[in-house]
Structures are given as structure tokens and as C-alpha cells.
Amino acid sequence: MSKILFRDPNVTIFQSALYQTNSTVVRTDDLVLVVDPALLPDEVAAIREYVESIREDRSVFLVFTHSDFDHIIGYKAFRADKVFMSETMAENPKRIAILEQMFEFDEQYYIKRSYPLEYPVPDFKVYRDAVQYRHLSTKMAFYLTPGHTADSMMVVVWQLGLCIAGDYLSNIEFPFIYHSSVEYVKTLEKLPRIHDRNWFTRLIPGHGAPALTINDWLQRRTDSLAYIYALRESIAMGTPFDEETFLGRYQFPRMQRKEHEANITLLRKEHEQGLWTWDPDNVPVLPEPIPFGETT
Numbered sequence: 001m002s003k004i005l006f007r008d009p010n011v012t013i014f015q016s017a018l019y020q021t022n023s024t025v026v027r028t029d030d031l032v033l034v035v036d037p038a039l040l041p042d043e044v045a046a047i048r049e050y051v052e053s054i055r056e057d058r059s060v061f062l063v064f065t066h067s068d069f070d071h072i073i074g075y076k077a078f079r080a081d082k083v084f085m086s087e088t089m090a091e092n093p094k095r096i097a098i099l100e101q102m103f104e105f106d107e108q109y110y111i112k113r114s115y116p117l118e119y120p121v122p123d124f125k126v127y128r129d130a131v132q133y134r135h136l137s138t139k140m141a142f143y144l145t146p147g148h149t150a151d152s153m154m155v156v157v158w159q160l161g162l163c164i165a166g167d168y169l170s171n172i173e174f175p176f177i178y179h180s181s182v183e184y185v186k187t188l189e190k191l192p193r194i195h196d197r198n199w200f201t202r203l204i205p206g207h208g209a210p211a212l213t214i215n216d217w218l219q220r221r222t223d224s225l226a227y228i229y230a231l232r233e234s235i236a237m238g239t240p241f242d243e244e245t246f247l248g249r250y251q252f253p254r255m256q257r258k259e260h261e262a263n264i265t266l267l268r269k270e271h272e273q274g275l276w277t278w279d280p281d282n283v284p285v286l287p288e289p290i291p292f293g294e295t296t
């Protein structure tokens, strides 16, 4: 069984025992939205049973925030009417390797599943910021959020004041920068603008506890930016970064030290390539929203 971390009449967050990975199920009058169903077989089965129990004649939409294997491993357990992801995720050149990671994970722990492992195939590709999708009276807006991975995206569900953020703004993880700190910072800078356009109070990260107030996720955003800027400064100036104090603030410092070290390696490369130059003309501006979707 999967642990239910949070529940209100429209939103249920299931949390895996592994990595505290969050799977969000949103029910509106018109649809059931399932975001990143994860992770162990019984946990995925519990999410599927719950979705089946509430779907009635609603459409079921699956959304993937990015292609990290733990977020997509539940894909084929669901009968989805539509699958949403970023275009970059759909075209991820590493998708065979990611699928291989899923097989390796299941074999490592002798895990058997009642459904096949596959890399998700999209029905709807988010190719730019502020793409909106409306289904009957439910309206969603999608934003590209590269930085953690190149193919990350967020979704805002309008009526619920809810942002499902993927692997950003976790309270148990500092930024894991697999793609680019430059893009990561731009994504964090974009967040208040996304908020101003869509107005959400609650934000659900990929791992850990949801932020239930604006102050909560704004504070997490500040913490994330502070970490990246402090790390950059220590690399650029050759001054020490107080790792012990920093990692000591987190509950899983042994494993997360490796993530911090990987961040240092990536940021050193960025520094050598001169990628951190501040360009005041390059502050992210959101394009006009494009509405898509069914209107019936």
C-alpha cells in the first residue's frame, strides 16, 4: 500500500516509501489527473485502484513532470485517455537508457510487476511555456522548467490553486542539478511570474512534503537560489563551501553528499565555459498563453 500524505476533496498525494516520491491524483468534475505514478508495485496498484474507484465517466489524464525513472515507472499500470509530457521528454535521446534503468532497478530488487515497463508515449506534447489545456470546465497550464533535467515541466490546475512542480522546491532535497544551473536559476526566477499568471497557493514537489502556503514555497525557492549562488561563489572564488553544515540540515546526508558533489562537478564545468555571465536582457519573460484543448 502506498502512504497517503495529503488529502482534500480534490487532491490526493500518495507517497512512496522509496525516495519519498510523490504521486498526485487530482479529481475535478470533469477529469482525473494522475501525475508521476510511482513507485513500488503495491504502491502503483493502490494508486490505480483509487483512480478506478473515482473515475466514473471521467477522462483520466496522465502527466509526467520529467523522465527520471522513478517518476515514470508506473506508466503502463494506467488506462489513460491522454498522456502529457514536455516535447523534450518525448524526444529524450536517453529514453532507451532510462528504460534500461527501470529494468535494472526491478531486477536488482527482484521486483515483479503486473504491467510492462515502457517509456511513456505522449498524446500531448508541451513544446513551450504557458500552453493551456482545457477539458470541459477544468483548465490546466503547463510550463517548461529545465534545470533539474532538460525535459522537466510543471502543471498548474487553475480551479484548485495547485502547482505540481516535479523535482523542484523539495523540503528534503536541495537542488539536484542534472542539466544546467543556468536553466535551473531561470526556472526558479520564472516561478513568481507563473504564479502571477495563474495564481496558485499550494505546490507539490516530486519528493517530500507539499508546500501548502505561498510563503512556504517562496521560502523553498529562496533556499534553492541561495544554495546555487553560494556554490557558484565558492567555485568562482576558490573559497570553501561549508558542506558539513549544509548537508547537516538534511535528513539523508550520506546519500545526498553524492548529489552535492555531482553538482560541484557540473558547476565547475559551467564556470570553465563561462556560462554564468549575468545578462540583464535575458531575464525570463513568459510568452502569451496559448489555449488548446477540447471545448465541448
Ligand SMILES: [Zn+2]
Binding pocket: 068, 070, 071, 167, 206, 207
Ligand atoms: Zn525525482
